[in-house]
Every structure is written in structure tokens, then in C-alpha cells.
Amino acid sequence: MHVTSDSIWVDEGSTVGFLFKDPVTSSTTDKRYRFDHDDWLGNNPYTVAGANTITGSYVVQWRQYFLSSGLAADAYDGLVKVTITGGEPAGEHTIGVAGDSLWVDAGATVSYVFKDPVLSHTTDKKYRFDHKTGIDSGYTVSATNTITGYYVAQYKLTFKQNGLGNDATGMVVTIDVGNDGTNEHTKTYTQLGATGFSFWVDVGTDIKYSYTNPVTSNLPNTQYWLQSITGPVSVFEVTQPETIIGNYIKLPYSAVTSGGCLFDKDKNTNGQQFNLLFTRDITDLTKYKLTASNPGQFFYNTFYIGTPGTTVDIQLLIPSPFVTQGAVPIHIYSGVTVTSCDGFDCFSPYDEIANKALDPGTGDTITIDDIPVPDSGLVYVRIHLDFGWKKQTGYNVGTSNLADNSNNAFDIPNLNSYLFQYKIDTAIQSGSPTIQNINIFKNDPGFFGIVTVSGEPVQGVKITIKDSAGRTLGTATTDENGYYLFYYKYTGKEAKFTVAITSGLPSGVTYPIPVIVALKSNKYVYVPFEL
Structure with a gap:
């Protein structure tokens, strides 16, 4: 119908x-x-x-x-x-x-x-409700x-850090959404942690960010250098989810090392110690000679983190009697890696940007002007040093293990402190390390000496001593200071003996020719091997 x-x-x-x-x-x-x-x-x-x-x-x-x-x-x-x-x-x-x-x-x-929001099957994407018509x-x-x-696609941005410890303080990353200078998303973190800090941003938005370099610490002589950033560089346009990671390395402001590694020859004493080895002076057996140190060579390392594109003046304040070693003792780098060996931090530089020649034996204040701060922000200065009184003679054992020299200017108190400092544009920097010497006196009769390779003492080297007839009297093994002693109380007329290294040298080091020496009754024979 x-x-x-x-x-x-x-x-x-x-x-x-x-x-x-x-x-x-x-x-x-x-x-x-x-x-x-x-x-x-x-x-x-x-x-x-x-x-x-x-x-x-x-x-x-x-x-x-x-x-x-x-x-x-x-x-x-x-x-x-x-x-x-x-x-x-x-x-x-x-x-x-x-x-x-x-x-x-x-x-x-x-x-x-x-x-609001509408979800997406794409990971870390969603849609933000913007407005409606009607x-x-x-x-x-x-x-x-x-x-x-009307909806706008959004992607998830995550900012993380890697390498910061719980001691890190202050701002880590600043994020400006839209690159408009308003710092709409500005966050301060001591740690972003494994999950980081995340937020959602409209597709097409420009993101400007900066990681703090350096990040400070509440520990003494500690800072964090921003070695690299993983992810898109600032400024970038949001077209997909992104994770940005600031990769930090923990560094001292400065440090004294043996080669590249920190050292401490007496872990039972506060601070950082090195050994000074005194042996009988064969020209005057009533006296001692400063024969060697352990470590055998020293490096003062300074780590300045500044603004790329600027220049910086650095003054190195070297305590007496430390002096430079070699014709080009100063090398400057833009990067460093840090590893651990036997519980000590080891610093391996890379990307050398400058060096400086000096007369060997230079000490006191050393100035390096107009160093360009590289893109990494790190100016790593490494200066090669030695204890300048090695081979000095005329020592006696004084009170409290004092190395008492006939010339008082060369007296070396046991556990004497040596302060290393550096200035940036005339200002003393934080984290000035102090090291102390431990005096070790050797005076037993027989055969003794030091084994070094490139100036560094070598432990575990076997020394064999034979008499004039070729019979083996015995063997000795070097200690951590490279020192060996074969105790032998000889009586009689002066006789010839042969001292030889028979095993234990590092790979690639050529074994030296055996040394023939003369030993008098109740005397000492000093036989060093400097390889």
C-alpha cells in the first residue's frame, strides 16, 4: 500500500x-x-x-x-x-x-x-585529536x-643516557620542541636510566636538543664527557619514532698515570704512591744511589671539556723534581677511551690534534697557548715525565726512612707529596692529584740490579749467576720494581762471575749478552739490564 x-x-x-x-x-x-x-x-x-x-x-x-x-x-x-x-x-x-x-x-x-588518542598498529605511533568541525x-x-x-599523527621520542653514575649532578639534556626557543619540553635529569624520558610529538615538528657536556659529579676529581650521541643529530624533523642516547665517559679532571693506567704501589696507605729504589753506590758502598722508580715513567693527563670552535690556554704546573721525558713530551688529543686493568682506570687517547716539543728535562710551569677546542669538546693533554733525580748519589738512610743526601737540596722524605695542577686561562682547575714516594733501600751483599724495558721495570725476569768455571751458583727473579738480588757472601780474592737473563722477558724483547763482573770479598756487584 x-x-x-x-x-x-x-x-x-x-x-x-x-x-x-x-x-x-x-x-x-x-x-x-x-x-x-x-x-x-x-x-x-x-x-x-x-x-x-x-x-x-x-x-x-x-x-x-x-x-x-x-x-x-x-x-x-x-x-x-x-x-x-x-x-x-x-x-x-x-x-x-x-x-x-x-x-x-x-x-x-x-x-x-x-x-583522544586514537591508537596505531605501528609501534610508538598514535593520533592526537586536534579539533572538530560540525x-x-x-x-x-x-x-x-x-x-x-581532525587528527594529527604523533611519534614517540625517547631521550636516554649511557655511562652516567649515581654521582652525576645537574642538567643532562635540554629539549626544545618546535625549535622555537620556548623550551616547551625542558627536563633536568641526573640519570635518564635504561628507559629514558619519552614524550609524543606531532609528525613534522622540528626538535632541537643538547646534551650537557660535561656533566658534573658530587665525587672529587670526577666529570662526565659526552663522547657521542646515538640517533638523529639536532635539529631534526619528526617523521618516525626516535631514540636519542647521550653516551658519556667518566673522566677525572686530571690524573697521574704510568703509561695510560693509574697506579698505587701501596694500597694500604691513603693516596697514590710510587716506589723509589735506592741501591748501594758501587763507587762508594757507604752511600746509596737512586737507581730507579716504579713506575719507571709518568704521564700527567689533563681533561678539559669546553665549547667547540673556541680556543683555550693551558698551563701545566709540574712539581719538582719531575721533568719532561723525550723531545716531544706533550701530545694533545680530542678523544679517549677508558678501560680497567687490575682495578685501575686506563686512558687510551685517539685523534691527536697537536703536540709540543720541549727540551728534555723541562719542569715547573709549561704553557700551551691557543689550543682549538675540537668538535668533541674534549682537549686531552698528556705530558711524558720522569722523576728527575734518578741516578743521584750520596744518600744515607735517615730518620723515618728519609733519603738523606749529603747535598740537602736532594733530600727525599719518605711519603713526600707531589701536587700536579693545571690552569685554564690562569684559573686553577678542580681535581689536582697528589702522589707520594715510598723509599726502598736495598743493601744485601751479592749480585743485584734492575731490569727495565723502555724505562719500565719488568717483574718475573729470571737472572742466572755462574762462577768463573761456568758452574751455576743460583738464580734470582725480579720483583714488581724490576729489582733482583742474589744473596752471596763471598770471601776470598776478587773473582769473575757471569750474570745473565735466562727467561721472563716480554715477547719481542731481545735477550742481552751475559755480563762478566768482578766481585770482591763481602762486597756488592750492581748489574742492571736496561733494554
Whole structure:
């Protein structure tokens, strides 16, 4: 039957069933009619026993569109929650991310909330609700409406650090979102930790950041150098998730090392000690000679971290009697790696940027002007030194193990302190190390000496002593100071003996020719091997 209603003639006694169309379409776009109810109180179907009028009541409905803009195929988990009251379809309805529409009774109230954020199947991506167009939430339906939620893709940015200890203090990283100078996301961290600090940023945003270099410490003579950054360099545009890691290395402000490694010859005494080895002076056996030190060579290392592109003046303050060793004792580097050996930090420089020649034996104050600060920010100065009184003679054992020299200017108190310092543009820098000497006197009769390779004492070298007939009298092994002693109280006329290294030299070192020496009754023979 037509929507305007109609009638039909039906035989009495016939059975009639009826069904009102739902919905009824409209010639008006996005409008229709929802069947609501009819006024028939009897059965359906029914038996005709007379004339009947059956009226269907309809409600106007309008189509309400809920759409999205900015969502890609990876978006999921719903777009908008719609709540309808005072009409059908009453209740809550969820519209998917592809968008959809609802037919809603005229006069009903529609409230809606766009989801924020919309999730993504892509890791570390989501969509931020930005704004909508269309009628505001809480409206009464009187026509079709299109409501569009506009979204912006966002990616997760993570900033981490590697290498900072719990002692690190102050700001680690500054992040300027949008590179507009407002420092919208500026954070101060002593540690970013394994998970780091993360936040979400709109795609296409420029990110400017800087890691602090150096990071300070609450420990003495400690700082952290920013060796490298993993991830996109500042400034970059956000086009995908990113993880940026500042890689730090723990460094002293300065340190005295043997080669590249820290040392301490007496771990039971506070501070950092080295050994001075005194042996009997063969030209005057009533006196001692300062024969060697352990370590045999010293390096003063300074680590200045500044602004790339600037220059810096550095003054090295070297305590007496330390002096430079070699024709080019100063080398300057832009990088360093730190490893551990026997519990001590070892510093291995790389990328030499300058060096400086000096007369051997230079001490006191050494100035290096106009050093360019490299891109790494690190100016690592390494100066090769020696204890300048080696081979000095005329010593006796004094009170408290004093190395008492006939010329008092060369007296060496036991545990005497030597302070190493450096200045940056005339200002003394933090972390000035002090080292102390331990005086060791050797005076037993027999054969003794020091074994060194390139100036450094060698432990574990076997020395064999033979008499003039070629018979082996015995062997001795060098200690940590490179010192060996074969105790031999000889009586009789002066005789010839042979002293030879028979094993224990490092790989690649040539064994020296055996040495023939003369030994007098109750005397000493000093046989060094300087290889």
C-alpha cells in the first residue's frame, strides 16, 4: 500500500496479516521515517468480521555522520562515542576509525566525544585529536549533520643516557620542541636510566636538543664527557619514532698515570704512591744511589671539556723534581677511551690534534697557548715525565726512612707529596692529584740490579749467576720494581762471575749478552739490564 494510506475490500471470514514498512525512505537526502507503532489492538493476522482501520505511526529520522580526517590505515580502537537520549537509537554507540553514520530520531539529543588518542598498529605511533568541525555536542536533531574529527599523527621520542653514575649532578639534556626557543619540553635529569624520558610529538615538528657536556659529579676529581650521541643529530624533523642516547665517559679532571693506567704501589696507605729504589753506590758502598722508580715513567693527563670552535690556554704546573721525558713530551688529543686493568682506570687517547716539543728535562710551569677546542669538546693533554733525580748519589738512610743526601737540596722524605695542577686561562682547575714516594733501600751483599724495558721495570725476569768455571751458583727473579738480588757472601780474592737473563722477558724483547763482573770479598756487584 502507498505511504499516503489506502484501503482494500476483503471477504468476510478471510484472514488478513499486515506489516508496516520500516524504514520508509524519503526523497529528501539523508532523511527517512522509522516505524514506531500501530494502533491495532487485535491479533495479527486476524479474521475479517467487519470494517477495520489500522494506522501506523512513524517518526522522522535524520542521518548523522561522524567522520575522521588524518587517520591512516594503521589506526584502530574506535573513533567517537555517541550517546543518544530522547529518541532512537537510544544509548551509547561507538563509531569505528573509518567513520560511520547513525539514523537518529528528530528531536533526540546527541552527545559525542572523539577518542583522544586514537591508537596505531605501528609501534610508538598514535593520533592526537586536534579539533572538530560540525555542530557541537549536546544538540537536538532537526536535520542531517556531518561532524568530522581532525587528527594529527604523533611519534614517540625517547631521550636516554649511557655511562652516567649515581654521582652525576645537574642538567643532562635540554629539549626544545618546535625549535622555537620556548623550551616547551625542558627536563633536568641526573640519570635518564635504561628507559629514558619519552614524550609524543606531532609528525613534522622540528626538535632541537643538547646534551650537557660535561656533566658534573658530587665525587672529587670526577666529570662526565659526552663522547657521542646515538640517533638523529639536532635539529631534526619528526617523521618516525626516535631514540636519542647521550653516551658519556667518566673522566677525572686530571690524573697521574704510568703509561695510560693509574697506579698505587701501596694500597694500604691513603693516596697514590710510587716506589723509589735506592741501591748501594758501587763507587762508594757507604752511600746509596737512586737507581730507579716504579713506575719507571709518568704521564700527567689533563681533561678539559669546553665549547667547540673556541680556543683555550693551558698551563701545566709540574712539581719538582719531575721533568719532561723525550723531545716531544706533550701530545694533545680530542678523544679517549677508558678501560680497567687490575682495578685501575686506563686512558687510551685517539685523534691527536697537536703536540709540543720541549727540551728534555723541562719542569715547573709549561704553557700551551691557543689550543682549538675540537668538535668533541674534549682537549686531552698528556705530558711524558720522569722523576728527575734518578741516578743521584750520596744518600744515607735517615730518620723515618728519609733519603738523606749529603747535598740537602736532594733530600727525599719518605711519603713526600707531589701536587700536579693545571690552569685554564690562569684559573686553577678542580681535581689536582697528589702522589707520594715510598723509599726502598736495598743493601744485601751479592749480585743485584734492575731490569727495565723502555724505562719500565719488568717483574718475573729470571737472572742466572755462574762462577768463573761456568758452574751455576743460583738464580734470582725480579720483583714488581724490576729489582733482583742474589744473596752471596763471598770471601776470598776478587773473582769473575757471569750474570745473565735466562727467561721472563716480554715477547719481542731481545735477550742481552751475559755480563762478566768482578766481585770482591763481602762486597756488592750492581748489574742492571736496561733494554
